[in-house]
Amino acid sequence: MTTTAHAATRAEVFDRLxxxxxxxxxxxxxxxxxxxxxxxxxxxxxxxxxxMGVTTVSAHLQVLKVAHLVRTRREGTFVHYRLxxxxxxxxxxxxxxxxxxxxxxxxxxxxxxxxxDDVEEMSHDELQRRLEAGTVTLVDVxxxxxxxxxxxxxxxxxxxxxxxxxxxxxxxxSDVVAYCRGAHCVMAHDAVRLLAARGHHAxxxxxxxxxxxxxxRPVETTPAVPAARPxxxxx
Numbered sequence: 030m031t032t033t034a035h036a037a038t039r040a041e042v043f044d045r046l047x048x049x050x051x052x053x054x055x056x057x058x059x060x061x062x063x064x065x066x067x068x069x070x071x072x073x074x075x076x077x078x079x080x081m082g083v084t085t086v087s088a089h090l091q092v093l094k095v096a097h098l099v100r101t102r103r104e105g106t107f108v109h110y111r112l113x114x115x116x117x118x119x120x121x122x123x124x125x126x127x128x129x130x131x132x133x134x135x136x137x138x139x140x141x142x143x144x145x146d147d148v149e150e151m152s153h154d155e156l157q158r159r160l161e162a163g164t165v166t167l168v169d170v171x172x173x174x175x176x177x178x179x180x181x182x183x184x185x186x187x188x189x190x191x192x193x194x195x196x197x198x199x200x201x202x203s204d205v206v207a208y209c210r211g212a213h214c215v216m217a218h219d220a221v222r223l224l225a226a227r228g229h230h231a232x233x234x235x236x237x238x239x240x241x242x243x244x245x246r247p248v249e250t251t252p253a254v255p256a257a258r259p260x261x262x263x264x
Contacts, residue, residue: 052096053124057081058089062112062121065099066239067171067210068178069111115242122243125212139213148221150235151206153246156181159206166199168192168207170220171238177251181208181241189216196224205231211239 052058060079064070072090076083090110093099098117102109112118128135140146151159159165160183169176169184176186187195199205205224209216217233224231234241242248 049096049098052093052098053121055089055092057085058093059121061086061089061093062098062117063210063213063239065110065112066118066121066242067175069109070174071107071109073107074174075110115245118239119243122211122239125239129212142213143215143218148218149232151232152235153241153244156206156234157246159204165204165206168195168205168220169209169238170207170216171209175210175238179238179242179248179250181238182247182249184208189220192220192223193227196227196229199229203229205229206234207231208234208237208241211237 053062057079061075064075064078070078072083072086075081075090076086079086081089090099094101098113099110100113101111129139156165156167160167167181167184168187169180170187170189170192172188173186176184176188180186185195196205207217207220207224209220212235214237217237221231221233
């Protein structure tokens with residue numbers, strides 16, 4: 030192969046790499062990736078979660094699909110989207126971590142979103158140790174559909190809006206750890222503040238489900254309940 034031909038094929042490689050990079054170059058698509066890292070979703074579900082229109086969500090998903098970052102499956106009239114593999118989750122998590130480490134603008138935006146730095150954190154290793162010892166109550170404050178799609182083993186599902194009712198059944202001095210979607214998710218911060226105000230020793234996982242998955246930690250799913258057959262429903 031000639032030097033010119035080598036240059037052309039090398040350029041083609043970088044062009045194709047750029048296609049994948051461009052798929053990440055949109056705040057809206059990053060928001061969709063953040064949600065899909067929690068589990069499979071339909072276009073309608075993503076539109077509700079993000080506040081975007083269905084047409085807009087579909088267009089962004091097509092960009093991600095062309096870049097081979099998402100896959101689909103059809104169930105009746107619904108198309109379900111998911112991340113192509115665990116390495117896409119890891120890539121997105123790493124992108125976010127690098128941005129937080131090197132960009133003051135990202136850190137400033139995150140500080141404004143999460144509020145005062147008044148929430149105690151717990152590492153993955155410490156949480157694993159405390160769970161094995163049975164000395165902590167782990168609470169997943171994400172929406173139930175995200176918990177069902179994948180959660181930390183031993184976690185209880187208490188979406189933020191129902192957390193207070195659950196907390197009334199716990200001992201006042203309970204050790205509670207809350208987590209949500211990831212390092213950019215405010216729900217765990219708010220949950221810890223809410224629980225601490227009611228006398229619980231509350232801590233949040235240092236990041237969230239995104240980083241837990243990306244680290245290769247164990248994940249549980251909630252088995253789907255099969256629909257009852259007509260005769261079973263009537264019995």
